[in-house]
Amino acid sequence: xxxxxxSARMAAPIAALVVAGLTATACxxxxxxxxGGKDEKSGTLRVWLFQEVANAPKEKVVDGVVTAxxxxxxxxxxxxxxxxxxxxxxxxxxxxxxxxxxxxxxxYGNTDTAGYVKxxxxxxLTEEFTDWNExxxxxxxxxxxxxxxxxxxxxxxxxxxxxxxxxxDIFDELGLDVPKTQSELISTAKxxxxxxxxxxxxxxxxxxxxxxxPFIWSNGGEIAQGKGGSYASAIDTAQAQKGIKxxxxxxxxxxxxxAKCAGMGGNDTVTAFASGxxxxxxxxxxxxxxxxxxxxxxxxxxxxxxGVKSGEIAPAFAGGNNLGVLNSTSHRTLAVDxxxxxxxxxxxxxxxxxxxxxxxFTDVRQDVAKRExxxxxxxxxLGAGAKFVPASAxxxxxxxxxxxxxxxxxxxxxxxxxxxxxxxxxxKMDAAFSSAG
Amino acid sequence: MTNRPLxxxxxxxxxxxxxxxxxxxxxxARAPGTALSAAAGTAVRGGGAGPVPVxxxxxxxxxxxxxxxxxxxxxxxxxxxxxxxxxxGVGRKSPLARGGWTPWLYLAPALVVLGGLLVYPVYQLGxxxxxxxTQAQVSGGEPTTxxxxxxxxxxxxxxxxxxxxxxxxxxxxxxVVSTLALGCALAVLLTRVRAVPRLALMLAALGAWATPAxxxxxxxxxxxDPDFGPVNRVLGLGDHSWTYxxxxxxxxxxxxxxxxxxxxxMVTVYAGIRAVPTEVLEAASLDGASQWRIWRSVLAPMLRxxxxxxxxxxxxxxxxxxxxIYVMTNGGGIAxxxxxxxxxxxxxxxxxxQYGLGSAIGVVMLLMLLAVTLVYLRLLRxxxxxx
Numbered sequence: 001x002x003x004x005x006x007s008a009r010m011a012a013p014i015a016a017l018v019v020a021g022l023t024a025t026a027c028x029x030x031x032x033x034x035x036g037g038k039d040e041k042s043g044t045l046r047v048w049l050f051q052e053v054a055n056a057p058k059e060k061v062v063d064g065v066v067t068a069x070x071x072x073x074x075x076x077x078x079x080x081x082x083x084x085x086x087x088x089x090x091x092x093x094x095x096x097x098x099x100x101x102x103x104x105x106x107x108y109g110n111t112d113t114a115g116y117v118k119x120x121x122x123x124x125l126t127e128e129f130t131d132w133n134e135x136x137x138x139x140x141x142x143x144x145x146x147x148x149x150x151x152x153x154x155x156x157x158x159x160x161x162x163x164x165x166x167x168x169d170i171f172d173e174l175g176l177d178v179p180k181t182q183s184e185l186i187s188t189a190k191x192x193x194x195x196x197x198x199x200x201x202x203x204x205x206x207x208x209x210x211x212x213x214p215f216i217w218s219n220g221g222e223i224a225q226g227k228g229g230s231y232a233s234a235i236d237t238a239q240a241q242k243g244i245k246x247x248x249x250x251x252x253x254x255x256x257x258x259a260k261c262a263g264m265g266g267n268d269t270v271t272a273f274a275s276g277x278x279x280x281x282x283x284x285x286x287x288x289x290x291x292x293x294x295x296x297x298x299x300x301x302x303x304x305x306x307g308v309k310s311g312e313i314a315p316a317f318a319g320g321n322n323l324g325v326l327n328s329t330s331h332r333t334l335a336v337d338x339x340x341x342x343x344x345x346x347x348x349x350x351x352x353x354x355x356x357x358x359x360x361f362t363d364v365r366q367d368v369a370k371r372e373x374x375x376x377x378x379x380x381x382l383g384a385g386a387k388f389v390p391a392s393a394x395x396x397x398x399x400x401x402x403x404x405x406x407x408x409x410x411x412x413x414x415x416x417x418x419x420x421x422x423x424x425x426x427x428k429m430d431a432a433f434s435s436a437g
Numbered sequence: 438m439t440n441r442p443l444x445x446x447x448x449x450x451x452x453x454x455x456x457x458x459x460x461x462x463x464x465x466a467r468a469p470g471t472a473l474s475a476a477a478g479t480a481v482r483g484g485g486a487g488p489v490p491v492x493x494x495x496x497x498x499x500x501x502x503x504x505x506x507x508x509x510x511x512x513x514x515x516x517x518x519x520x521x522x523x524x525x526g527v528g529r530k531s532p533l534a535r536g537g538w539t540p541w542l543y544l545a546p547a548l549v550v551l552g553g554l555l556v557y558p559v560y561q562l563g564x565x566x567x568x569x570x571t572q573a574q575v576s577g578g579e580p581t582t583x584x585x586x587x588x589x590x591x592x593x594x595x596x597x598x599x600x601x602x603x604x605x606x607x608x609x610x611x612x613v614v615s616t617l618a619l620g621c622a623l624a625v626l627l628t629r630v631r632a633v634p635r636l637a638l639m640l641a642a643l644g645a646w647a648t649p650a651x652x653x654x655x656x657x658x659x660x661x662d663p664d665f666g667p668v669n670r671v672l673g674l675g676d677h678s679w680t681y682x683x684x685x686x687x688x689x690x691x692x693x694x695x696x697x698x699x700x701x702x703m704v705t706v707y708a709g710i711r712a713v714p715t716e717v718l719e720a721a722s723l724d725g726a727s728q729w730r731i732w733r734s735v736l737a738p739m740l741r742x743x744x745x746x747x748x749x750x751x752x753x754x755x756x757x758x759x760x761x762i763y764v765m766t767n768g769g770g771i772a773x774x775x776x777x778x779x780x781x782x783x784x785x786x787x788x789x790x791q792y793g794l795g796s797a798i799g800v801v802m803l804l805m806l807l808a809v810t811l812v813y814l815r816l817l818r819x820x821x822x823x824x
Contacts, residue, residue: 031574031575031576031577031580031581032575032576033577093572093575093576093790096572096575096576115572115790118573118578119572119573119575119576119578120573120576120577120578120579121576121578206771257676258681259663259678259681260664260676260678260681262681262771263681263766263767263771265767277664393573397789397791399789400784400788400789401788401789402768402769402773402784406772406773409771409772410772413681413771413772415772
């Protein structure tokens with residue numbers, strides 16, 4: 001292929017074509033306008049909620065709310081769509097990119113809040129949320145998950161939290177006590193493995209960030225520190241390193257061999273427990289169905305994950321979803337109204353009965369714990385104070401580039417020691433914080 | 438290379454002073470399936486009332502899109518730009534002086550399609566790579582700002598990028614060599630066995646080819662699973678984990694990549710071998726040439742254009758491998774040990790919507806692949822063989 005033959009003869013027409021192409025299209029990539037502006041009091045409200053695995057009960061609860069809403073708001077129609085969880089990120093980004101076909105109200109994962117706010121996608125609802133008569137009972141961690149820079153961008157919809165699942169039959173057989181401290185947890189795990197080498201004592205995963213965080217938090221460490229949009233990583237502090245050391249000590253032939261467990265994520269550990277391959281696991285209230293469907297049905301119990309000292313509960317990560325109104329909506333008042341109905345105490349109570357979603361209101365949560373003893377350890381964990389990821393847009397970047405899993409995996413595979421790996425992770429996190437703000 | 442007609446298979450442009458109508462027919466017969474030629478053919482056909490001489494010259498101009506004669510016609514876009522150059526290579530006057538804007542008119546539909554589908558996206562990719570362009574800019578939360586080479590500087594300063602780049606090049610090279618070796622060996626085998634085993638091998642290969650990459654990767658992973666995998670049971674390896682070590686994980690992925698890409702090489706080369714006149718092979722064996730010797734001295738030179746195509750194709754595919762690594766090593770392996778460039782780009786940039794940085798990685802990959810392809814073609818030409 002001789003490019004030298006591309007003579008001037010050719011160059012002219014090609015240049016003409018390129019110029020034509022450039023003038024025909026915009027020279028810069030597009031930015032869309034999400035400012036909305038109008039506030040119509042009737043018309044169609046479009047709502048996107050997540051499609052859950054067994055979605056029918058959720059639809060029933062939502063339909064009830066929507067019917068009542070349409071009755072009390074004449075001339076308003078509500079169009080609810082359920083979007084698949086796997087492709088939600090693309091769908092919601094697309095909605096920000098094309099405000100004309102975007103919904104007015106969305107459900108979103110609470111770790112995405114800061115990112116969506118930075119994208120300019122979510123409307124500031126501080127005033128409406130404060131005026132809402134039910135909002136005073138919202139649990140503080142849940143409220144933190146809709147807050148960025150002191151402004152509120154939605155209403156918490158439900159929370160999810162993790163606790164310690166353990167096999168009652170194995171504990172009885174080996175005469176073990178339920179661990180009350182972190183060190184007891186680690187030694188119990190190793191005892192199980194020793195007595196039953198075909199089992200993992202406590203199933204852990206190198207890619208299971210939210211299973212590892214309680215170890216760091218209970219030792220007084222933090223992922224990052226800071227307020228007002230500027231964060232600095234704290235993953236390499238002495239306390240955090242102590243937590244990292246405790247968690248990574250669980251990888252090894254005496255509990256969970258690194259060759260297998262280094263690559264595992266949260267779902268893998270839950271699957272291992274459900275199929276009877278582990279004595280203990282850190283699972284969420286949302287893992288309940290999967291474990292009930294496994295071999296260990298009826299042979300397990302749940303307690304809050306123990307903290308460093310006896311009687312303490314290790315702070316858990318408060319996952320869950322929020323509802324938010326898009327900046328581009330042309331029905332702001334109506335959308336906020338519907339959001340409050342969908343996230344109301346009554347609806348959250350009904351959603352718990354239908355789907356098992358833990359309510360975000362402290363009082364409602366206590367009520368449901370009385371009705372359903374299974375959720376008690378989870379409610380207790382939340383009551384002891386759950387934690388949240390940094391409310392920074394950088395978090396999605398840190399999460400996507402696997403900074404924390406890489407750190408754990410470097411340690412458990414013996415590539416780096418705790419100090420070096422946590423220092424590297426801190427460096428990467430700081431780079432992300434400074435680039436994303 | 439697909440844009441060069443085989444020597445002797447096509448008369449040089451200009452001596453095709455054929456009557457009206459044969460131009461388009463020649464075009465479509467010689468270029469089955471290529472987008473460029475097909476589009477150009479239609480254009481010619483559409484302008485059937487035009488003056489005869491111009492039209493027949495145009496038929497010549499449209500020809501370079503035609504393939505190597507094997508019917509393999511991926512990468513139709515490679516004919517872009519060269520076609521008119523060759524077609525107009527009759528005189529040295531400017532197109533206007535010859536009244537030669539007509540060829541451009543006829544080519545316009547094809548060029549517009551290619552411009553829209555190829556040039557414009559590449560142009561946007563290049564442009565975005567110079568901008569601060571994240572989701573916040575796309576949805577209007579923050580203004581788009583020009584970064585100059587900022588994204589490239591970030592990329593080149595990241596030492597992980599260089600490690601990943603090295604791993605990608607070595608891994609892709611290993612994949613290409615293994616795929617070509619296996620594909621060619623099995624293609625020769627196909628010509629040597631009877632109908633039933635040939636059919637069985639063909640079906641098996643086509644099955645592997647037709648399997649979606651995600652499915653294939655998942656099945657391979659299951660086969661090598663430490664707890665439930667049959668491979669460990671057969672080999673008596675206990676619960677050995679194949680994905681824990683860096684090289685064993687890469688080897689596992691390599692096996693899968695070769696498995697799903699050798700059929701393309703095998704089928705293409707097999708088709709090429711079938712087109713080689715049997716007399717030649719007969720003569721070679723009468724002269725006492727071994728199987729290896731026949732391949733090296735007879736088949737390989739005759740199949741050269743096909744081998745070039747499958748090699749470049751394999752280089753491009755294996756350099757861009759994503760699914761297999763992403764699925765089999767769980768997004769890049771333990772502590773990112775199995776990252777390749779595409780997965781790295783995804784993690785670093787697209788999963789967190791840093792489109793500017795992602796585009797910079799894309800541009801770097803594009804330039805590297807272009808360079809590899811050009812150098813490879815240069816080398817082949819220097820060996821004296823016109824493709």
